[in-house]
Amino acid sequence: MNETRRALLSAFEAGPVGGPELAERLGVSRAAVWKQVEALREEGFEIESTDDGYAITDVPDYGEAAIEFGLDAPYTVEYHDAVDSTNNRARELADAGAVDTAVVADEQTGSRGRLDRSWTAPSGGVWCSVVIQPDLPAAHVPLVALAAGVATASACREAGVDAHLKWPNDVLVGETGERGGRKLAGILTEMEGEADRVSWLIAGIGVNANIDAETLPDGATTLRAECGGDVDRRVFVQRLLESLHDLLADPDAVLDRWRAYSSTLGQNVRVELPNRVVEGEAVDVEFPGGLVVETEAGTEVVHAGDCEHLRPQ
């Protein structure tokens, strides 16, 4: 987005403001202000000229400026109607040096799950990848993935859906089925770097929002199905990004929040690791994100893998 337009939007957040004052504050001509006001109107903002100056009276449903307007987190948003994968686009931006940027798309045509699985992402979802400030050691990255899960579950709960987290970060609803519930959202965290220095870090978040569940793989659910109606995706993404930002600023809070939302703790689980299987009772999650499992042979902490909730014996 044009920088003047972005500055204009943040000036409007505080209320009506006159053209000459805007021009002076932003250090641009009054004609430039007028041009950007017109551009915002074309994007769907309703901007009235009142006695106190320009005032925003309506915001478009979704899109770059719509998400940034009123967003209480320092993310720049890049919006696409369609993109192959928001994680791929976020990676391009990260390679070019971007941080604190959220790539949001209405539809993805080549999106990915973990372990090269595919992710179905039709129009109407919340498909969002955040380029995160990578000022942490690589070993702490799992905590970021858990934070993304907590932020997502929290935004789903604010939207009225009782979402819970299955380790490491599937966002589920209900308790039925071998997956441990109906899958509402998934997280794909990707990074590049050395042990002591992460060069880029991306949290990819996919939430089945305003989508018919029948169009998704078996076992999936959507906010539309769970709420009986569509959610305001603009507000949803804002709450998601704000919650993610707050958690990243307070890493000590992440594990407790995760525990509070978890449906895995207290369950008998089977975790498939690359070379073996661990079975037992999941008793805790520990820094930076490992699942603590009491097995017959003793306590094990698993750090990655697919987790299945087993039925009680």
Ligand code: BT5
């Ligand atoms: C995940 O993988 O759950 C991570 C999904 C991350 C998607 C986001 S969208 C924004 C960003 N851009 C990307 O390209 N990716 C991220 P995993 O745990 O591997 O689950 C994948 C499995 O879930 C698939 O094998 C299907 O069985 C199932 N699945 C596919 N699409 C689904 C959907 N929309 N809802 C629920 N389940 C789905």
